[in-house]
Amino acid sequence: MKKKFTPPRDITIGILGNPAKASTCETAYELIKILNERGIRFRVQDDIAGQVRVKCGYDSKEFSVPRSSLPHEVDLVVSLGGDGTILQTAGTVGALGKPILGVNLGKLGFLAELNLDELRNSIDELFKGHFNLEERTVLEATFAYDGRASSMYALNDIVIDKAGSSRMIDLETHVDSEYLITYRGDGIVISTPTGSTGYCLSTGGPIISPESRVIAISPISPHTLSARPVIVPDSSQIRIIARSTIKQVMIIADGQLSMQLTQPAELKVSLAPHKIVLLRKSKNGFFNLLRTKLMWGIDIRSEER
DSSP states (O other): OEEEOOOOTTOEEEEEEOTTSHHHHHHHHHHHHHHHHTTOEEEEEHHHHHHHHHHSOOOOGGGEEOTTTGGGGOSEEEEEESHHHHHHHHHHHGGGOOOEEEEEOSSSOSSOOEEGGGHHHHHHHHHTTOEEEEEEEEEEEEEEETTEEEEEEESSEEEEEOTTOSSOEEEEEEETTEEEEEEEESEEEEEOSGGGGTHHHHTTOOOOOTTOOEEEEEEESOSSTTOOOEEEETTOOEEEEEEOSSSEEEEEETTTEEEEEESSEEEEEEEEEEEEEEEEETTOOHHHHHHHHHTTTOOGGGSOO
């Protein structure tokens, strides 16, 4: 669902990012200067604030906040990095519902809305109401771990794979009360529409418009060629029972969090009770993004060599 973003009068902007990227510190410093010029309050992830202080000579100590508590102190979060950084940011924001604006310091960047050279103008556009809020669905995987009920959340996908083994695993898959198929192969990817341009895409899964109310189930290197990706309503509960001769299977959320379960292992995947909110430019539609990022319609044979 989309709606216009109207900034609060006394907005505070949080700056999160990947401190391991060389460009994060410089970008954070540039953003701090822009916000200072406009009299906008801000908070900075503590380790990035330390880098800015050391490398750029700006004393940001009074604005420094631990990453885990930063979303509680701000109205909007700017995420500096690639799509992986935005997924980390989404995990940090969790159910708080704080909007996330991504600045792409990576490569492809489906989730990161801005490039570095757009930063200054885009901050002004943000306060002129030229951005939309987009709610994105989140998956919740529930399972037993060490005898306790556990959960993992994912904006992109939940992956079940064979934990580095060279052997295949059998993944008995049910949708609600109905048996679907037993996928035999390297694993499966269960993805949201947001995650359809991630791992799901590399398995041969479909690209899904973010507004679609569905979940994609895509096998990873299936042994049976007739085993294909399946789209189900996002009201569904997907139940997976993993069986194999290998001892453990891996559950991975958004490529960030992972956990090994001893077989036979069972987990359930369904929509989480909360959503992640992304800030997107009003003029940037999803299909325009696809054409740009995937270079659709470009004939590389006509380019000069």
